[in-house]
Amino acid sequence: MSRTLLPRFLLTLGLVAWTASAAPPTAAPALPSSEERLAHLARLWGQVKYRHPALAYKDIDWDAALVAAIPQVEAAGDAAAYAQAVQEMLEALKDPATRVLRPDETPEGTASSAQSPARASDRWPAKEVLLLDLSAPQPETLRADLAKAKAILLDLRARGLDAQAPEVMWRALGDVLPLLLTQSLQVPGERTVFHSGYRAHTLPPNGRFNSSLLTTSGEVIAPRGQGKPRPVIFLLDDQSPVDARVLTMKAQGLAQIITEGRLDDGASAEKTRVELGAGLVATVRLSELGVPLRADAVLPRRARSEGKDETLQKALELARKPVRKVKSREVELPPGRWRADAAYPEMTYPGREYRLLALFRLWNVVELFYPYKHLMDSDWDGALRTFLPRFAQAKDAAQYALAVAEMSALLRDGHVTLHGHPELEKRGIAGGFAPFEVMELDGKPVVVRVGDAAAAPGIKKGQVLETLDGQPLAQRMEALKPYVTASHAAALRYRLWARALSGPDGSQATVGVRDTDGQLKQVRFTRSLRPAPPSGDPWRLSQDNVGYVDLTRLMPAEVAPLFEKMKSTRALVLDMRGYPNGTLWALTPYLTTRKVRYGAVFERNVVSAGESTGRYKFHEELPQANVPLYRGRTVMLIDERTISQAELTGLFLEAANGTTFIGTPSAGANGDVTNLVLPGGIALLFSGEDVRHADGRQLQRVGLKPQVYARPTLAGIRSGKDEVLEQALEFLRGQGNSAVGPPR
Structure with a gap:
C-alpha cells in the first residue's frame, strides 16, 4: 500500500470502528447537514490557505483540492465518509501534520480511552x-x-x-x-x-x-x-x-x-x-x-x-551502544514566493464548485483581513451560511455576479467596489460613470458638476434628473440598493445615484432632465471609466483677503507657489469636496503650527501562526519639511464626496493646526485600498486598514464631523451660488453659525 493511501486507509478504519462502537447509551455526534459541512470545509480551507507554510512556497493547487472535495463532502452519508472526503482534500499538502484526527486523538476520544500505559517507577532500570x-x-x-x-x-x-x-x-x-x-x-x-x-x-x-x-x-x-x-x-x-x-x-x-x-x-x-x-x-x-x-x-x-x-x-x-557522532541533518527550507490567486476570467458563469470557491475565498479574506469587521451591521459568520445556497444555486452568470455583489455590500465600506464582470457592468454595479456629478438635494438628484461637457452636451448644473433611457431613474436606483454599499446613509445615496447612471465603459444612455423652466428634455451622454478631472485655477483670492484653494485641482508641485502667493492672507478655505492629488504630504508642513507629531492612528489585521486575527497598530507621523509656516486660520469644506485620502488630509490638518470642518460629514471610508479576485474575473476592492483620528476616535462609518453645518440647496445651485463656501466665508468673518449638525 502506498504511503499516500495508508493514512486514508487507517483513518477510515478508525472511523468505522468508532461509529460502530458508538452505540447507546453514548450516541455518536450527529452528522451536520450538507450546508453545515460545507461551512466547516470553508473555514478549514481558509485556515490552511492563509496559515499553512507550504502554500507560501510550494506549487500546490489548493483551489483544485477544494473543488474536488466539495461534492464528496456534500455526498457523505456518515462521519467516516465525511472525514475521508476532508482528508482527501488535505492530502494535496502531503503533510502528515495537517489531517483529520483519529477519534481517539480528539478530546472526546481521549476522555473515554482506557487507563494510562504503565510508566516504570524504577529510576535505575538497569545498572548505571x-x-x-x-x-x-x-x-x-x-x-x-x-x-x-x-x-x-x-x-x-x-x-x-x-x-x-x-x-x-x-x-x-x-x-x-x-x-x-x-x-x-x-x-x-x-x-x-x-x-x-x-x-x-x-x-x-x-x-x-x-x-x-x-x-x-x-x-x-x-x-x-x-x-x-x-x-x-x-x-x-x-x-x-x-x-x-x-x-x-x-x-x-x-x-x-x-x-x-x-x-x-x-x-x-x-x-x-x-x-x-x-x-x-x-x-x-x-x-x-x-x-x-x-x-x-x-x-x-x-x-x-x-x-x-x-x-x-x-x-x-x-x-548499551556507544554514542556515534554524525553530521547534522539540518535542511535548508525553500524561500517564500507570493502568487496572486487565479481569477478564472473565462468563467463568467463558473461551475457550482467554483462558485463555492468564490464564496469561500470572499468569506475567508473578510473574516481574516477586513479591519472593520467589528463595525459591520450583520453577522459575518452567519453570512457564510446565508450565502451558501445563493452561490450554489445561482442559475446563470447574472445570479452569480449579483450574489457576489450582495455579499460584498454587507461590509458597509465606501471603498467596496466591484469590476471585471459583464453582468455587473450591465446593471451599473461596475463600469463607467456619467460625465457629470449628481448629489441628492432637497430629496432630488441634482447635477452639481459637469466634468466633460463634450460627453454630455446639454447637461448643466442645477438640472434635476428624472429618467434614464425612458425609465424612472429612482426606480433604477432602488434596484441597486442590495448591491451597492457605503459607510453611512448620505454617502450611500450619493453612490447609488452615481451607480444608477453607470454602465459599460464607452456606452451611451439618455437622461431626462428638468430645467428651471420646468421642461423635461432628453440628453444623450457617454460613460467613461476615467471621469474628466476638475478644471480651472486651483486657487484665488477673495475681497476679504481670504484665499480659496480647490484641493481637487491642486497638484503637489503647486503647493510651494500656493503658500508664496497666500502668505499674507488672513485665512485659507481648503475645498476638499472630492478627491485630492496626493498634496497632503506637501501641504501639511506649511500648516503644522502645533507641537504635535502624529496625524492619525492606523491598524491592520495580522494573520500568523500566533494569531489568526491579530492587529498591528502604529501612529502615522505628520510629514516634516523646512518651509515657512502659514499662521492664518484654515477651514476645510467637506461632504460625502470627501473620501479616503481626502479624509486623511482632514485628519492631518486637524492635528497640525486645528483646521475647522465646514459642510456635512465626509464619506467615512478610509484605509489603503486592497483587493481580492474571484472566479469570473471579479475583483473586489475594500479598505485594508483601520484609520482613526490622532486621539483614537473612530472615523470609519462616521466621517469627519463638521463644526459648522452647511448644505447646498437646489435653489442655490440654480442661482449659481456656492452656499457651503459662503457659509465658510461668513464663519471666517465671525458671523457664521458654529452649531454642530444640521439646523433643526
Missing part, C-alpha cells in the same frame, strides 16, 4: 542507566544521579496523561537538557507564515500590505554537563512534546529516539485545530523546521497498562 520521567517532579539528587549515570533515558510519553502533562514535560526538559550536554547545542528557529494586511491581487503593491515567511531566531543551549558524551534516549509517543531541541540532538548524533507509534515531523510543528462537526477535528500545521524527525526504533502504540514496557526495554538495549 538513569530513567527520568519528565511528567513527575525531579528529585534533589538529580545532579548526583546524572554524574554517576552511564546512559540517560528521558520518558516524554504523554499519552493517557492529563492535558497539562506535555507542558510540564516541555518545561522540565528545559531544566534537564543543559545538564546532559557537554557541548553547545545550536537549535534552529521555526518558520511560519506572516500576513501584514491583505496584499492586493491586481493593484500595484503599496508597500504596506505584505505576506512573508518568518523564521524565529534559534537558541544556543550552553552545556552544563561533565565528562564525555553519554547515550541519551528519548522515549516518545504521539502526544509527546517533540520540539526543536529533541530533533537537533538527534540530528547531531547527541541523542536517539524511540517512538510508540509512527511519528513524523508534524509532531514538532505548531498546529491549530479546526472543528468539523460530527465529533471530528482537523489539525493544520502552522510552523516548520529544517530538522527532520528520524526515529531509531518504532514500536506499536500501547493503549493499556498491563504487560511489559517494550519501549523501555528497547531503550535499554540502545543505551
Whole structure:
C-alpha cells in the first residue's frame, strides 16, 4: 500500500470502528447537514490557505483540492465518509501534520480511552542507566544521579496523561537538557507564515500590505554537563512534546529516539485545530523546521497498562551502544514566493464548485483581513451560511455576479467596489460613470458638476434628473440598493445615484432632465471609466483677503507657489469636496503650527501562526519639511464626496493646526485600498486598514464631523451660488453659525 493511501486507509478504519462502537447509551455526534459541512470545509480551507507554510512556497493547487472535495463532502452519508472526503482534500499538502484526527486523538476520544500505559517507577532500570520521567517532579539528587549515570533515558510519553502533562514535560526538559550536554547545542528557529494586511491581487503593491515567511531566531543551549558524551534516549509517543531541541540532538548524533507509534515531523510543528462537526477535528500545521524527525526504533502504540514496557526495554538495549557522532541533518527550507490567486476570467458563469470557491475565498479574506469587521451591521459568520445556497444555486452568470455583489455590500465600506464582470457592468454595479456629478438635494438628484461637457452636451448644473433611457431613474436606483454599499446613509445615496447612471465603459444612455423652466428634455451622454478631472485655477483670492484653494485641482508641485502667493492672507478655505492629488504630504508642513507629531492612528489585521486575527497598530507621523509656516486660520469644506485620502488630509490638518470642518460629514471610508479576485474575473476592492483620528476616535462609518453645518440647496445651485463656501466665508468673518449638525 502506498504511503499516500495508508493514512486514508487507517483513518477510515478508525472511523468505522468508532461509529460502530458508538452505540447507546453514548450516541455518536450527529452528522451536520450538507450546508453545515460545507461551512466547516470553508473555514478549514481558509485556515490552511492563509496559515499553512507550504502554500507560501510550494506549487500546490489548493483551489483544485477544494473543488474536488466539495461534492464528496456534500455526498457523505456518515462521519467516516465525511472525514475521508476532508482528508482527501488535505492530502494535496502531503503533510502528515495537517489531517483529520483519529477519534481517539480528539478530546472526546481521549476522555473515554482506557487507563494510562504503565510508566516504570524504577529510576535505575538497569545498572548505571538513569530513567527520568519528565511528567513527575525531579528529585534533589538529580545532579548526583546524572554524574554517576552511564546512559540517560528521558520518558516524554504523554499519552493517557492529563492535558497539562506535555507542558510540564516541555518545561522540565528545559531544566534537564543543559545538564546532559557537554557541548553547545545550536537549535534552529521555526518558520511560519506572516500576513501584514491583505496584499492586493491586481493593484500595484503599496508597500504596506505584505505576506512573508518568518523564521524565529534559534537558541544556543550552553552545556552544563561533565565528562564525555553519554547515550541519551528519548522515549516518545504521539502526544509527546517533540520540539526543536529533541530533533537537533538527534540530528547531531547527541541523542536517539524511540517512538510508540509512527511519528513524523508534524509532531514538532505548531498546529491549530479546526472543528468539523460530527465529533471530528482537523489539525493544520502552522510552523516548520529544517530538522527532520528520524526515529531509531518504532514500536506499536500501547493503549493499556498491563504487560511489559517494550519501549523501555528497547531503550535499554540502545543505551548499551556507544554514542556515534554524525553530521547534522539540518535542511535548508525553500524561500517564500507570493502568487496572486487565479481569477478564472473565462468563467463568467463558473461551475457550482467554483462558485463555492468564490464564496469561500470572499468569506475567508473578510473574516481574516477586513479591519472593520467589528463595525459591520450583520453577522459575518452567519453570512457564510446565508450565502451558501445563493452561490450554489445561482442559475446563470447574472445570479452569480449579483450574489457576489450582495455579499460584498454587507461590509458597509465606501471603498467596496466591484469590476471585471459583464453582468455587473450591465446593471451599473461596475463600469463607467456619467460625465457629470449628481448629489441628492432637497430629496432630488441634482447635477452639481459637469466634468466633460463634450460627453454630455446639454447637461448643466442645477438640472434635476428624472429618467434614464425612458425609465424612472429612482426606480433604477432602488434596484441597486442590495448591491451597492457605503459607510453611512448620505454617502450611500450619493453612490447609488452615481451607480444608477453607470454602465459599460464607452456606452451611451439618455437622461431626462428638468430645467428651471420646468421642461423635461432628453440628453444623450457617454460613460467613461476615467471621469474628466476638475478644471480651472486651483486657487484665488477673495475681497476679504481670504484665499480659496480647490484641493481637487491642486497638484503637489503647486503647493510651494500656493503658500508664496497666500502668505499674507488672513485665512485659507481648503475645498476638499472630492478627491485630492496626493498634496497632503506637501501641504501639511506649511500648516503644522502645533507641537504635535502624529496625524492619525492606523491598524491592520495580522494573520500568523500566533494569531489568526491579530492587529498591528502604529501612529502615522505628520510629514516634516523646512518651509515657512502659514499662521492664518484654515477651514476645510467637506461632504460625502470627501473620501479616503481626502479624509486623511482632514485628519492631518486637524492635528497640525486645528483646521475647522465646514459642510456635512465626509464619506467615512478610509484605509489603503486592497483587493481580492474571484472566479469570473471579479475583483473586489475594500479598505485594508483601520484609520482613526490622532486621539483614537473612530472615523470609519462616521466621517469627519463638521463644526459648522452647511448644505447646498437646489435653489442655490440654480442661482449659481456656492452656499457651503459662503457659509465658510461668513464663519471666517465671525458671523457664521458654529452649531454642530444640521439646523433643526
